[in-house]
Amino acid sequence: MATILVVDDELGIRALLSEILSDEGHTIELAENATQARAVRERMRPDLVLLDIWMPDVDGVTLLKEWGGAGLLTMPVIMMSGHGTIDTAVEATKFGAIAFLEKPITLQKLLRAVEQALVKAAPPRPAPAAVSLAMYSRPEPGQLPPLPSHAAAVVSHIAGNSHALASEQSFELDRPLREARDAFEKSYFEFHLAKENGSMTRVAEKTGLERTHLYRKLKQLGVDLSRNKRGAGG
DSSP states (O other), rough: EEEEEEEOOOOHHHHHHHHHHHHTTTTEEESHHHHHHHHHHHOOOEEEEEESSSSSOOHHHHHHHHHHTTTTSSHHHHHHEEEEOOHHHHHHHHHOOEEEEEEEEOHHHHHHHHHHHHHSSSSHHHHHHHHOOSSSSSOOOOOOOOHHHHHHHHHHHHHHHHHHEEEEETOOOOHHHHHHHHHHHHHHHHHHHHHHTTTTHHHHHHHHHOOOHHHHHHHTTOOOHHHOOOOOOO
Protein backbone atom coordinates (compact mmCIF):
# COMPACT_ATOMS: atom_id res chain seq x y z
CA MET A 1 0.00 0.00 0.00
CA ALA A 2 0.94 3.67 -0.02
CA THR A 3 2.70 6.01 2.37
CA ILE A 4 0.59 9.17 2.64
CA LEU A 5 1.66 12.48 4.19
CA VAL A 6 -1.23 14.46 5.71
CA VAL A 7 -0.42 18.16 6.24
CA ASP A 8 -3.04 20.11 8.21
CA ASP A 9 -2.84 22.49 11.17
CA GLU A 10 -6.08 21.12 12.67
CA LEU A 11 -5.49 18.18 15.02
CA GLY A 12 -9.00 16.82 14.46
CA ILE A 13 -8.56 16.73 10.68
CA ARG A 14 -5.19 15.00 10.96
CA ALA A 15 -6.59 12.41 13.36
CA LEU A 16 -9.68 11.72 11.22
CA LEU A 17 -7.79 11.36 7.94
CA SER A 18 -5.15 9.22 9.62
CA GLU A 19 -7.78 6.87 11.05
CA ILE A 20 -9.65 6.48 7.75
CA LEU A 21 -6.57 5.97 5.59
CA SER A 22 -4.87 3.67 8.11
CA ASP A 23 -7.99 1.52 8.07
CA GLU A 24 -7.56 1.25 4.31
CA GLY A 25 -4.08 -0.19 4.87
CA HIS A 26 -1.98 2.90 4.15
CA THR A 27 0.97 4.14 6.22
CA ILE A 28 0.34 7.68 7.43
CA GLU A 29 2.83 10.46 8.19
CA LEU A 30 1.50 13.62 9.85
CA ALA A 31 2.61 17.26 9.74
CA GLU A 32 0.85 20.27 11.25
CA ASN A 33 2.69 22.95 9.24
CA ALA A 34 4.98 23.50 6.27
CA THR A 35 8.14 23.17 8.37
CA GLN A 36 7.21 19.67 9.50
CA ALA A 37 6.04 18.79 5.98
CA ARG A 38 9.44 19.79 4.57
CA ALA A 39 11.18 17.62 7.17
CA VAL A 40 9.05 14.58 6.31
CA ARG A 41 9.58 15.16 2.57
CA GLU A 42 13.34 15.41 3.13
CA ARG A 43 13.41 12.23 5.20
CA MET A 44 11.34 10.13 2.81
CA ARG A 45 9.42 10.20 -0.42
CA PRO A 46 5.69 9.77 0.30
CA ASP A 47 3.52 8.21 -2.37
CA LEU A 48 0.88 10.91 -1.90
CA VAL A 49 0.45 14.21 -0.01
CA LEU A 50 -2.82 15.62 1.32
CA LEU A 51 -2.00 19.31 1.76
CA ASP A 52 -4.11 21.93 3.52
CA ILE A 53 -4.11 25.35 1.87
CA TRP A 54 -4.55 27.60 4.91
CA MET A 55 -1.78 27.05 7.45
CA PRO A 56 -0.23 29.46 9.99
CA ASP A 57 3.38 29.54 8.75
CA VAL A 58 3.36 28.94 4.99
CA ASP A 59 0.20 28.28 3.01
CA GLY A 60 -0.18 25.06 1.05
CA VAL A 61 -0.03 26.64 -2.41
CA THR A 62 3.27 28.33 -1.55
CA LEU A 63 4.69 25.03 -0.31
CA LEU A 64 3.44 23.34 -3.48
CA LYS A 65 5.25 25.96 -5.60
CA GLU A 66 8.38 25.51 -3.49
CA TRP A 67 8.44 21.75 -4.01
CA GLY A 68 7.78 22.15 -7.71
CA GLY A 69 10.57 24.71 -8.15
CA ALA A 70 13.07 22.51 -6.28
CA GLY A 71 12.20 19.39 -8.26
CA LEU A 72 10.68 17.75 -5.18
CA LEU A 73 7.17 17.35 -6.57
CA THR A 74 7.75 13.69 -7.37
CA MET A 75 4.48 12.56 -5.78
CA PRO A 76 0.84 13.48 -6.41
CA VAL A 77 -0.59 16.22 -4.17
CA ILE A 78 -4.25 16.67 -3.24
CA MET A 79 -5.10 20.11 -1.86
CA MET A 80 -7.64 20.56 0.95
CA SER A 81 -9.45 23.66 2.16
CA GLY A 82 -12.55 24.73 4.04
CA HIS A 83 -12.45 28.22 2.51
CA GLY A 84 -11.31 27.44 -1.01
CA THR A 85 -12.51 29.18 -4.14
CA ILE A 86 -12.49 28.13 -7.76
CA ASP A 87 -9.54 30.47 -8.35
CA THR A 88 -7.60 28.80 -5.52
CA ALA A 89 -8.30 25.36 -6.90
CA VAL A 90 -7.25 26.41 -10.41
CA GLU A 91 -4.06 27.99 -9.05
CA ALA A 92 -3.18 24.85 -7.09
CA THR A 93 -3.76 22.69 -10.15
CA LYS A 94 -1.58 24.98 -12.24
CA PHE A 95 1.30 24.46 -9.82
CA GLY A 96 1.05 20.67 -9.77
CA ALA A 97 -1.86 19.58 -7.55
CA ILE A 98 -3.92 16.80 -9.12
CA ALA A 99 -7.12 17.27 -7.09
CA PHE A 100 -8.87 19.63 -4.70
CA LEU A 101 -11.03 18.51 -1.75
CA GLU A 102 -13.34 20.95 -0.02
CA LYS A 103 -13.86 20.56 3.73
CA PRO A 104 -15.74 19.01 5.35
CA ILE A 105 -14.39 16.07 3.36
CA THR A 106 -16.76 13.16 2.94
CA LEU A 107 -15.46 9.61 3.30
CA GLN A 108 -16.34 8.56 -0.23
CA LYS A 109 -14.80 11.67 -1.85
CA LEU A 110 -11.61 11.22 0.16
CA LEU A 111 -11.13 7.56 -0.69
CA ARG A 112 -12.05 8.09 -4.33
CA ALA A 113 -9.56 10.97 -4.70
CA VAL A 114 -6.80 8.99 -2.96
CA GLU A 115 -7.40 5.89 -5.05
CA GLN A 116 -7.42 7.88 -8.32
CA ALA A 117 -4.24 9.75 -7.34
CA LEU A 118 -2.39 6.54 -6.53
CA VAL A 119 -3.53 4.91 -9.77
CA LYS A 120 -2.21 7.88 -11.76
CA ALA A 121 1.08 7.79 -9.87
CA ALA A 122 1.60 4.03 -10.27
CA PRO A 123 4.22 2.98 -12.85
CA PRO A 124 2.80 1.22 -15.93
CA ARG A 125 2.73 -2.54 -15.74
CA PRO A 126 5.22 -4.31 -18.03
CA ALA A 127 3.75 -6.17 -20.98
CA PRO A 128 3.51 -9.95 -20.45
CA ALA A 129 6.47 -11.84 -21.87
CA ALA A 130 5.84 -13.64 -25.13
CA VAL A 131 5.87 -17.42 -24.95
CA SER A 132 8.42 -18.89 -27.34
CA LEU A 133 7.43 -22.01 -29.24
CA ALA A 134 10.94 -23.28 -28.56
CA MET A 135 9.93 -23.69 -24.93
CA TYR A 136 7.76 -26.62 -25.92
CA SER A 137 9.29 -29.99 -26.62
CA ARG A 138 7.79 -32.26 -29.23
CA PRO A 139 5.31 -34.57 -27.46
CA GLU A 140 5.11 -38.28 -27.89
CA PRO A 141 2.18 -39.50 -29.99
CA GLY A 142 -1.02 -39.28 -27.98
CA GLN A 143 0.51 -36.95 -25.33
CA LEU A 144 -0.13 -33.26 -24.73
CA PRO A 145 2.88 -30.92 -24.99
CA PRO A 146 4.37 -29.92 -21.62
CA LEU A 147 3.73 -26.39 -20.37
CA PRO A 148 6.66 -23.97 -20.11
CA SER A 149 7.94 -23.59 -16.55
CA HIS A 150 6.33 -20.21 -15.84
CA ALA A 151 2.97 -21.31 -17.28
CA ALA A 152 3.08 -24.51 -15.23
CA ALA A 153 3.66 -22.40 -12.12
CA VAL A 154 0.62 -20.26 -12.96
CA VAL A 155 -1.57 -23.31 -13.50
CA SER A 156 -0.32 -24.80 -10.22
CA HIS A 157 -1.09 -21.53 -8.41
CA ILE A 158 -4.60 -21.36 -9.86
CA ALA A 159 -5.25 -24.98 -9.00
CA GLY A 160 -4.07 -24.41 -5.43
CA ASN A 161 -6.26 -21.34 -5.02
CA SER A 162 -9.26 -23.14 -6.50
CA HIS A 163 -8.78 -25.96 -4.00
CA ALA A 164 -8.52 -23.47 -1.14
CA LEU A 165 -11.65 -21.62 -2.24
CA ALA A 166 -13.53 -24.87 -2.64
CA SER A 167 -12.59 -25.95 0.88
CA GLU A 168 -13.57 -22.55 2.29
CA GLN A 169 -16.94 -22.69 0.59
CA SER A 170 -17.98 -26.15 1.76
CA PHE A 171 -20.57 -25.94 4.50
CA GLU A 172 -22.00 -28.32 7.03
CA LEU A 173 -25.73 -28.32 6.36
CA ASP A 174 -26.76 -30.54 9.27
CA ARG A 175 -27.14 -27.60 11.65
CA PRO A 176 -29.73 -24.95 12.59
CA LEU A 177 -30.55 -22.49 9.79
CA ARG A 178 -29.16 -19.50 11.72
CA GLU A 179 -25.78 -21.19 12.22
CA ALA A 180 -25.59 -22.32 8.58
CA ARG A 181 -26.47 -18.82 7.37
CA ASP A 182 -23.87 -17.20 9.63
CA ALA A 183 -21.22 -19.64 8.42
CA PHE A 184 -22.05 -18.84 4.81
CA GLU A 185 -22.04 -15.08 5.42
CA LYS A 186 -18.71 -15.25 7.24
CA SER A 187 -17.13 -17.18 4.37
CA TYR A 188 -18.75 -14.79 1.87
CA PHE A 189 -17.31 -11.67 3.50
CA GLU A 190 -13.90 -13.27 4.08
CA PHE A 191 -13.80 -14.14 0.37
CA HIS A 192 -14.55 -10.53 -0.66
CA LEU A 193 -12.11 -9.08 1.89
CA ALA A 194 -9.34 -11.27 0.51
CA LYS A 195 -10.31 -10.46 -3.08
CA GLU A 196 -10.27 -6.69 -2.39
CA ASN A 197 -7.07 -6.83 -0.30
CA GLY A 198 -8.92 -5.75 2.85
CA SER A 199 -10.47 -2.57 1.39
CA MET A 200 -13.63 -1.96 3.39
CA THR A 201 -14.78 0.63 0.86
CA ARG A 202 -14.65 -1.75 -2.11
CA VAL A 203 -16.18 -4.61 -0.11
CA ALA A 204 -19.04 -2.30 0.90
CA GLU A 205 -19.58 -1.39 -2.76
CA LYS A 206 -19.37 -5.01 -3.94
CA THR A 207 -21.75 -6.35 -1.28
CA GLY A 208 -24.17 -3.42 -1.39
CA LEU A 209 -23.84 -2.61 2.32
CA GLU A 210 -23.29 0.78 3.92
CA ARG A 211 -19.79 0.89 5.44
CA THR A 212 -20.93 1.25 9.08
CA HIS A 213 -23.40 -1.61 8.67
CA LEU A 214 -20.62 -3.70 7.11
CA TYR A 215 -18.37 -3.13 10.14
CA ARG A 216 -21.14 -4.22 12.51
CA LYS A 217 -21.89 -7.27 10.39
CA LEU A 218 -18.25 -8.41 10.30
CA LYS A 219 -17.90 -7.93 14.04
CA GLN A 220 -21.10 -9.89 14.65
CA LEU A 221 -19.86 -12.76 12.45
CA GLY A 222 -16.43 -12.80 14.12
CA VAL A 223 -14.51 -12.04 10.91
CA ASP A 224 -10.82 -11.45 11.62
CA LEU A 225 -10.14 -8.09 9.94
CA SER A 226 -6.45 -8.09 10.88
CA ARG A 227 -5.83 -11.16 8.71
CA ASN A 228 -7.33 -9.48 5.64
CA LYS A 229 -5.94 -6.00 6.26
CA ARG A 230 -3.53 -4.87 3.58
CA GLY A 231 0.14 -4.60 4.42
CA ALA A 232 1.70 -1.21 5.02
CA GLY A 233 4.15 0.45 2.67
CA GLY A 234 4.14 0.79 -1.13
